[in-house]
Amino acid sequence: METVLMDILGAVVTFLVAFVVGMTYGGLSRKITARVQNRKGPPWYQNFIDAFKLGFKKSAIHHGVMHHLGGAFLMVSSVMTLMIVPVLSHNNWFPNLNFQGDLIFLLYIMTFGPLGMALGAGQTGNPNSAIGVTRGLSQMVGFEIPWVLALVALMIQYHTTSITGLMAAQAHSGTWLMFSSPFAFIAAVMAMLGMFRYSPFDIVGAPTELASGPVSENGGKYLFVMMSSGSVFTFAKLTLYVDLFMGGADNLLILLVKTFALYLIPMLYGMTTPRYRTEQAVRWFWGWPSFFGLLAILQAVIF
Amino acid sequence: MKEIKENIIQRIKANFADAAEKNDFKDNRVDFSVKKETIPSILFYLKDEMGFIHLSHISCVDWLEEGELEVVFIVWSPKDKIKVFVRTRLDRDNPVMDNVDMIWRQANTYEREMREMFGVQFTGLVAPEEFLLEDWQGPPPFRRDFDTAAYAEKTFWHRPGREDAQDVRETIANRDGEEIPDFAKKYSR
Amino acid sequence: MMNDKNSQKIVDIIQNWARKHSIWVLAYGTGCGAIEIPPTMTSRYDAERLGVRGAATPRQADVLLITGYLTVKTMKRVIRVYEQMQDPKYVIGFGSCTINGGMYYDSYNTIKVLDKYLPVDVYINGCMPRPEAVLSGFAQLQKRIAEGRANGAQQYKDNLEWYRANQKKIIPNWIMPEYNW
Numbered sequence A: 001m002e003t004v005l006m007d008i009l010g011a012v013v014t015f016l017v018a019f020v021v022g023m024t025y026g027g028l029s030r031k032i033t034a035r036v037q038n039r040k041g042p043p044w045y046q047n048f049i050d051a052f053k054l055g056f057k058k059s060a061i062h063h064g065v066m067h068h069l070g071g072a073f074l075m076v077s078s079v080m081t082l083m084i085v086p087v088l089s090h091n092n093w094f095p096n097l098n099f100q101g102d103l104i105f106l107l108y109i110m111t112f113g114p115l116g117m118a119l120g121a122g123q124t125g126n127p128n129s130a131i132g133v134t135r136g137l138s139q140m141v142g143f144e145i146p147w148v149l150a151l152v153a154l155m156i157q158y159h160t161t162s163i164t165g166l167m168a169a170q171a172h173s174g175t176w177l178m179f180s181s182p183f184a185f186i187a188a189v190m191a192m193l194g195m196f197r198y199s200p201f202d203i204v205g206a207p208t209e210l211a212s213g214p215v216s217e218n219g220g221k222y223l224f225v226m227m228s229s230g231s232v233f234t235f236a237k238l239t240l241y242v243d244l245f246m247g248g249a250d251n252l253l254i255l256l257v258k259t260f261a262l263y264l265i266p267m268l269y270g271m272t273t274p275r276y277r278t279e280q281a282v283r284w285f286w287g288w289p290s291f292f293g294l295l296a297i298l299q300a301v302i303f
Numbered sequence B: 001m002k003e004i005k006e007n008i009i010q011r012i013k014a015n016f017a018d019a020a021e022k023n024d025f026k027d028n029r030v031d032f033s034v035k036k037e038t039i040p041s042i043l044f045y046l047k048d049e050m051g052f053i054h055l056s057h058i059s060c061v062d063w064l065e066e067g068e069l070e071v072v073f074i075v076w077s078p079k080d081k082i083k084v085f086v087r088t089r090l091d092r093d094n095p096v097m098d099n100v101d102m103i104w105r106q107a108n109t110y111e112r113e114m115r116e117m118f119g120v121q122f123t124g125l126v127a128p129e130e131f132l133l134e135d136w137q138g139p140p141p142f143r144r145d146f147d148t149a150a151y152a153e154k155t156f157w158h159r160p161g162r163e164d165a166q167d168v169r170e171t172i173a174n175r176d177g178e179e180i181p182d183f184a185k186k187y188s189r
Numbered sequence C: 001m002m003n004d005k006n007s008q009k010i011v012d013i014i015q016n017w018a019r020k021h022s023i024w025v026l027a028y029g030t031g032c033g034a035i036e037i038p039p040t041m042t043s044r045y046d047a048e049r050l051g052v053r054g055a056a057t058p059r060q061a062d063v064l065l066i067t068g069y070l071t072v073k074t075m076k077r078v079i080r081v082y083e084q085m086q087d088p089k090y091v092i093g094f095g096s097c098t099i100n101g102g103m104y105y106d107s108y109n110t111i112k113v114l115d116k117y118l119p120v121d122v123y124i125n126g127c128m129p130r131p132e133a134v135l136s137g138f139a140q141l142q143k144r145i146a147e148g149r150a151n152g153a154q155q156y157k158d159n160l161e162w163y164r165a166n167q168k169k170i171i172p173n174w175i176m177p178e179y180n181w
C-alpha cells in the first residue's frame, strides 16, 4: 500500500516537473529565437502566461466527440511516454513503469497521440486541419525510419529491449552509447529534428500556410491541453534521448543540462533553415538519416 | 514603326469596312472605332492573324452627355511592339454587347467588373452574379450620374465632426496660438 | 467560496493580469494599414516582448485587429470572424478609416464608423499609424484589460439586436450562422 501511494505521488511529481521544464524550454526557445533575430523577446515565463490565459478562455465550440477527445489522446500519449521513460537513475521520487520490451512499446505509444489528434482534427471539418494531419502523418513516416533503425541497432548490439537495460549497459562499460554507437546516435538526432517539428520540419502547423494545421479549430482550453501535453512530451522525449545515449542522469541538475544541450540542436537548426515542403522533408529523412541508421545496424551486427 | 502602323491599318480596313482609324499618336499606338457587332471578329483577327496575342486591358468610359458607354479593348503585339485600341460605343440605356472571354479567358474578369460597375451586359457571359460589390443595392457606381457622396450619406453612418471640412492644421494652430509657416500656407484651404 | 465577492475580485485580477500579458492577435489585413503590422512584430519594434503574438485562426485569437477600411464585402467576413472568436475577445480599430471613414469618407462601398457594427475597445488613429502608435494602442488595451474595462464582447452580447440591425442594413442577404455564446 505504502509503495503504491508513493508511486502515485511520484507520478504526479514527475508530471509536474515535466510540465514546468517543458514549458520553460518552450519559453527559452522563444527567447533565444528572439535574441538570434536581434529582438528583446518575451520573458522566459511567457509560455506559462499564455497557458494560464488559454486555460481561462471560454470555449463554446462543439464539433463532435472526437474533437473533444483529440487533446485527451495527445495528453494520454505524452503522459504514458513520460511514465515509461526513467527520469533519474536512482531516485524514488521518479518511479517508472518500465519493463522488459518497453522500448518497442514506446515506439507504438509515441505515435498514438498524433493519431488520436488526427481523428479529432478530422472531425472539425476544417480543411486546414485535414491537410495538416496528412502532412503530419507523411512526416512521421519519414522520421520513423531512421528512428526505428537506430533503436533496432541498439537492441541488436546490447541484446536488450528495455531502456533500463541499455542504461545498465552504459553504466557497466563506462562510455555513453553516443560514443560507442555513434551512427545510431546521429540517425536518432536527425530523426529528432522531425519529432520536434521546429523549422524546417514545421510543415504540420505552418502558421501562415495552414493556419496552424490540426489545431486550427482548437482555441482556449483545448489549446491549453495540447500545449501542456506538448511540453510534457518534449520533456519525455529529451529524457529518453538522455537515457539512451547519454547515460541517464543522477540528479535533476545534470538532467537539465543534458536535455537542454540536446534541445538546442533542433532549436538552433531551425533558426537557420526555412520550411521544407512535405515531400522534401520526407526525402530528407530517407536520405542521410536512414543511411546512418543502416550503418548503425551494420556496426551492431558486425561488432 | 510608321510602316508597321500603316500596314496594320491597311489590313484592318481591308477586312473590316466599318473600322474608323485614328493615327495621330506619336507613340506606338493605333486606334480603331468599330460597331459593337464587329468586336469579336476584329479581336479574333488581331489575335490570330496579326500577332496581337496579349490583352492588356478592357476599360469602359461613360459619355454621359452623348448618352453612350464606350468599351475599349487594348491589345499588344510583343513582336511588333504596337498596341491597338479597339473602341465601340453602346447605348447607355441598354448597354449590351457580345462576350469575348473565349478569345482571352482573362476577359471574363474584366467583363464581370464592367457588368457590376457600369451595368454593361455581355450576352453569354458565364460568371457568378456578384464580384466586388456583394449585396449591392444601388445603381452601377461607376456611371457618372451616380452620386457617391449622397449614396454614402444615405447608406452609412458618418461620425459627426468633419462636416465643415475644415483644415485641421488651422484649427490646431489657432487653438495653440502657433504660427503656420509661410511655405505651408499655400497648402491650407 | 467562488461566489464570495472578494475572492471573485482576486480571481479577476489574476485573470486580467494573464490576459493583459498574453495578447494573441488576429490581424485582419483589410486595408493599406496592414503594412505596418510586419514592422511592429519584427525586430525593430518587437511587439512580442509585450506578449503580443500573432494567432493563426479566430479560434485561438484574443484580439481582432482591423487594419483599415472595410468594404461591405469584407465586413461580412469580419463579422463572421469576430463571432467565431472565443470570449474574452477584443477589437482594435486601426487607422482613420475605421474611425470616421478617413480618406474614403464619401466612398460608396466602405463603412465609415466601425463601432456601429462591432464593439471596438481601442481605436488607433493615424493614416496609417506608425508602429509606435500601434504599440501605444496595445498598451492602452492592456491598461483597459487590467482595469477590467475592455468588455466589448459583453456589450455585443447585450446589444446584439442593435448590432444585428445595423449589420443587416448594409448586408441584406444575411446568411450567417446564429451567434449564441
Ligand code: SF4
Residues within 6 Å of the ligand: C031, C032, C033, C067, C068, C069, C094, C095, C096, C097, C098, C102, C103, C126, C127, C128, C129
Ligand atoms: S487609415 Fe489611411 S492607411 Fe489606413 S486603411 Fe485608411 S487610407 Fe489606408
